[in-house]
Amino acid sequence: MKKIVLYTLLLVCTCSSVLAKNYSRKEYIQKYKDLAIKEMERTGIPASITMAQGILESRNGNSDLARKANNHFGIKCHDWVGPSMKFDDDKKGECFRKYNNPYESYKDHSEFLTTRPRYAFLFKYRSDDYKRWAHGLKKAGYATDSRYAHKLISIIEAEQLYKLDRKGAGKDFYAEPDASQLADIDGDLSIDPFGARLEVANGIHYIVSKKGDTFYSIEKNLGVERKKLLRYNDLPKNYILQLDQRLYLHNKRNKAARGYNFHRVKEGDSLYSISQQYGVKLKKLCKYNRVKKNYKVEPGERIWLRKKKR
Structure with missing residues (x-):
């Protein structure tokens, strides 16, 4: 009887190992390149970098973390509540972190990079400058490996992943995957209509509202609740969205980007418009300039964007 049980266990283990297919690097790229491209078009993170990080962190999707938790980028819990x-x-x-599917992992990787201040400087680089992004990720502390940047660059150049950073290049990169290859990737793979509109100021993503936009449509497409949008942009609770309005998708900074010490007021400027232009919290501008929120600026006046040096 014991022999039969042992044989059965061996058979189950053998079958499991056969079913758990190991992906090659090229198979992994073919399977997930569309997600990397989608996130690049949505956030500006180079598809080559996302793809190389996925390959390196998940060992081509074969790591236990990728298989059991759908975590392809080695992102730890930190402030995670899921x-x-x-x-x-x-x-x-x-x-x-554990995800329901690989797509959630790819989206959270983008969220991780776009919302943490230590990565903000990366978004000053072009989406096809993979070398600066690779070294920037290492500098920002994404990984402890001293050769992390070189490993990413090596993967990108060996597999010519830089081709993914070119507009419309993804379809010609290896063979186009069929439906069965994407069967385990849940969610809508169509490009987010707001994606191409994402811009960056002071390391913060924002969009400019267009005709037809509502707080509801922005929340639905970008996942940012109305109450958060109002808070991020120093707007009152009953505010009605205006045309051509800059809306930050994360908290503004406490001071302007390096090199911007003050703003020389022009006709039509307001303290609020200056706050939005430079991505600096309105209350911080008031503090630096020792004024109140309803203060009316005058053309030619100097408005400090960071604490004045004495």
Whole structure:
């Protein structure tokens, strides 16, 4: 009887190992390149960088973290409130984020880079400048490996992933995957209509409202709640969205980007418009200039965008 049980267990293990297919690097690229391109068009993160990070962090999608938690980028829990799993990494039993599908992992990778201040400087680089992005990720502390940037660049150049950064190049990169290859990727793979409209100021993503936009449509497409949009943009609760309005999708900064110490007021400027132009919180502008929110600026006046040096 024990022999039969042992044989059955061996058979199950053998079948499981056969079913758990190991992807090659090229198979991984073919399977997930569309997600990397989608995120590039939505956020500006180079598809080559996203793809190389996925390859390196998930070992071509074959790591336990990728298989059991759909986590392709090795992102730990940090301030995560969703599902999680424990894996050994730098320390034993570290907490890692768990996703329902790979697409959620790719989207959260974008969210991780676009919302953390230490990565803000990366978005000053072009989306086809993969070398600067690779070195920038290492500089910002994405990984502890001293050769992290060189490994990403090596993967990108070996697989010619830089071709993914060119507009419309994805369809000609390897063979186009059929429906069965994307069967395990849930969610809408169509390009977010707001994606091409994302712009960056002071390291913060924003859009400019167009005809037909509403707070509801922005929330639906970009996932930012109305109350957060109002808070991020120093707007009152009963505010009605205006045409051609700059709307930040994350909190504005406490000071302007390096090199912008003050703004020389022009005709038509207001303290609020200056706050939006430079991505600086309105209350901080008031503090730096020792004025109140309803203060009326005058043409030629100097408005400080960061604490004045004494």
